[in-house]
Amino acid sequence: MIKIENVSKAFNGEQILSNINITYERGKTNLIIGASGSGKSVLTKCTVGLIKPDSGKVFFDDREFTSLNTQERQEVRTEIGMLFQGNALFDSLTIEQNVMFPLQMHSSMNAEEMKERVDFCLKRVQLEGVNHKYPAEISGGMQKRVALARAIAMKPKYLFCDEPNSGLDPQTSIVIDQLISEITKENDMTTIIVTHDMNSVMEIGEKVIFIHKGKKWWEGDSETILTTDNQELSDFVFASSVMKRLARSSK
Amino acid sequence: MNLLSHMGQFSILMARTFKKPEKMKIFYRQLMFEIDSLGIGSLGIIAIISFFMGAVITIQTASNIDSALIPAYTVGFTVRQSMILEFAPTIIALILAGKVGSNIASEIGTMRVSEQIDALEIMGINSASYLILPKITAAMLINPFLVIISMFIGMAGGYLVSWGTGMIPTSEYIYGLEYDFKVFSVYYAVIKTIFFAFIITAVPSYYGYFTKGGSLAVGAASTKAVVASSIIILIINYILTQLLLV
Ligand SMILES: Nc1ncnc2c1ncn2[C@@H]1O[C@H](COP(=O)(O)OP(=O)(O)OP(=O)(O)O)[C@@H](O)[C@H]1O
Numbered sequence: 001m002i003k004i005e006n007v008s009k010a011f012n013g014e015q016i017l018s019n020i021n022i023t024y025e026r027g028k029t030n031l032i033i034g035a036s037g038s039g040k041s042v043l044t045k046c047t048v049g050l051i052k053p054d055s056g057k058v059f060f061d062d063r064e065f066t067s068l069n070t071q072e073r074q075e076v077r078t079e080i081g082m083l084f085q086g087n088a089l090f091d092s093l094t095i096e097q098n099v100m101f102p103l104q105m106h107s108s109m110n111a112e113e114m115k116e117r118v119d120f121c122l123k124r125v126q127l128e129g130v131n132h133k134y135p136a137e138i139s140g141g142m143q144k145r146v147a148l149a150r151a152i153a154m155k156p157k158y159l160f161c162d163e164p165n166s167g168l169d170p171q172t173s174i175v176i177d178q179l180i181s182e183i184t185k186e187n188d189m190t191t192i193i194v195t196h197d198m199n200s201v202m203e204i205g206e207k208v209i210f211i212h213k214g215k216k217w218w219e220g221d222s223e224t225i226l227t228t229d230n231q232e233l234s235d236f237v238f239a240s241s242v243m244k245r246l247a248r249s250s251k
Numbered sequence: 252m253n254l255l256s257h258m259g260q261f262s263i264l265m266a267r268t269f270k271k272p273e274k275m276k277i278f279y280r281q282l283m284f285e286i287d288s289l290g291i292g293s294l295g296i297i298a299i300i301s302f303f304m305g306a307v308i309t310i311q312t313a314s315n316i317d318s319a320l321i322p323a324y325t326v327g328f329t330v331r332q333s334m335i336l337e338f339a340p341t342i343i344a345l346i347l348a349g350k351v352g353s354n355i356a357s358e359i360g361t362m363r364v365s366e367q368i369d370a371l372e373i374m375g376i377n378s379a380s381y382l383i384l385p386k387i388t389a390a391m392l393i394n395p396f397l398v399i400i401s402m403f404i405g406m407a408g409g410y411l412v413s414w415g416t417g418m419i420p421t422s423e424y425i426y427g428l429e430y431d432f433k434v435f436s437v438y439y440a441v442i443k444t445i446f447f448a449f450i451i452t453a454v455p456s457y458y459g460y461f462t463k464g465g466s467l468a469v470g471a472a473s474t475k476a477v478v479a480s481s482i483i484i485l486i487i488n489y490i491l492t493q494l495l496l497v
């Protein structure tokens with residue numbers, strides 16, 4: 001469980017987030033949706049402390065993350081896996097070394113066990129035979145999947161995915177959504193997914209949070225989203241004609 | 252940003268950098284890599300520059316001596332003194348500030364703007380220590396050797412010129428090299444070099460680490476890093492010379 005209390009953030013006088021309160025539930029896939037530039041990535045980074053919020057608190061289960069010192073934060077972070085919007089793969093390391101990296105830094109596994117875990121993670125994101133390539137040598141969608149493999153390598157308690165399926169074809173996209181949803185259940189993780197993809201919302205949106213104008217505008221799930229009477233949310237959701245049709249048929 | 256806040260932020264970064272590495276094995280692996288890339292990778296340029304510097308000092312000194320009162324061995328003596336006292340430690344440091352400094356600033360700057368540093372932090376890794384400590388340690392270990400090599404190559408350059416041109420007898424040149432030699436001058440050069448090695452690696456790391464923006468900002472950080480480390484080297488050079496020689 002991750003709890004965000006009254007988090008606000010401004011950049012150069014421009015209010016990006018104002019008084020956000022959210023509880024992400026454990027064992028569930030928590031989705032954040034919102035227009036481009038609405039502050040989804042900033043919110044995620046404030047949650048994990050990569051950006052310091054101007055005010056507010058963040059709790060990882062019973063630990064108040066915002067009040068911890070550097071050392072204690074580092075410890076909490078070994079339980080976090082994060083997929084960045086821009087992948088953030090280490091470009092001096094091969095795919096295999098990238099996924100192995102957190103294991104080398106924190107686990108007590110021997111070389112063989114690490115190799116096994118890496119192969120397992122890469123297989124789960126449907127990547128095989130790229131172990132010895134460098135990030136620059138594979139496609140954007142493949143990089144995304146490597147980044148996901150790296151994020152889950154340590155079996156994190158908390159998983160953050162910033163747009164895990166942007167740049168993926170619809171088929172792979174579904175596979176990735178399913179994978180994230182599965183490992184969330186298997187390991188009873190608290191998973192946060194930032195997305196634009198209404199397909200993901202319908203498939204795995206157990207809890208859906210809509211960010212608009214720097215505020216938490218709406219909260220619900222993939223069922224209630226179709227029948228929402230919130231104007232801004234329905235503008236966002238039903239911009240897609242597929243969604244319009246889906247809503248009509250569900251009524 | 253003003254000087255004071257730069258210094259404050261730099262000190263905070265260094266305090267984070269000089270922490271015991273989380274995994275010694277990985278630290279050694281990186282250290283070896285940096286020794287190879289920062290040290291061995293600079294040998295070529297250092298050899299070329301030192302050789303020609305020794306050669307040029309020889310020609311200039313020899314051609315300026317027209318009084319019979321000044322002995323010919325002065326040439327060898329001058330080459331030795333200039334190579335050891337100033338050229339090898341300071342000029343080599345300035346050249347490395349350009350070569351190694353821009354390299355470090357752009358490498359770390361790129362990692363910053365592509366969120367690779369954030370990725371390290373999220374894994375619970377002290378990114379400052381992980382990225383910067385091996386570079387500083389490597390330079391402080393390897394640069395003294397580079398500088399001593401530079402001294403020898405410079406003196407060899409002078410020897411070759413005096414042999415090739417016949418401007419002065421090589422025996423006089425050798426005599427000059429040995430004349431009134433004090434080992435302390437080599438210690439002095441090594442002490443300066445260790446300070447400079449820190450500046451060459453720590454200052455560009457600082458500029459890279461706090462890069463904000465995109466690839467343009469990385470370029471700007473790299474330029475600023477080279478300028479700043481060169482100026483700091485010159486100032487520290489002045490202070491150390493005052494402290495050690497006077
Ligand atoms: N480091 C920063 N400095 C200044 N402004 C920033 C910074 N990071 C983000 N912003 C601003 O915050 C706003 C929200 O950005 P954010 O990246 O969170 O959007 P987003 O919702 O993730 O959009 P997208 O869906 O396109 O990824 C943007 O207007 C952006 O300009």
Ligand SMILES: [Mg+2]
Pocket residue numbers: 040041042085162
């Ligand atoms: Mg974003």
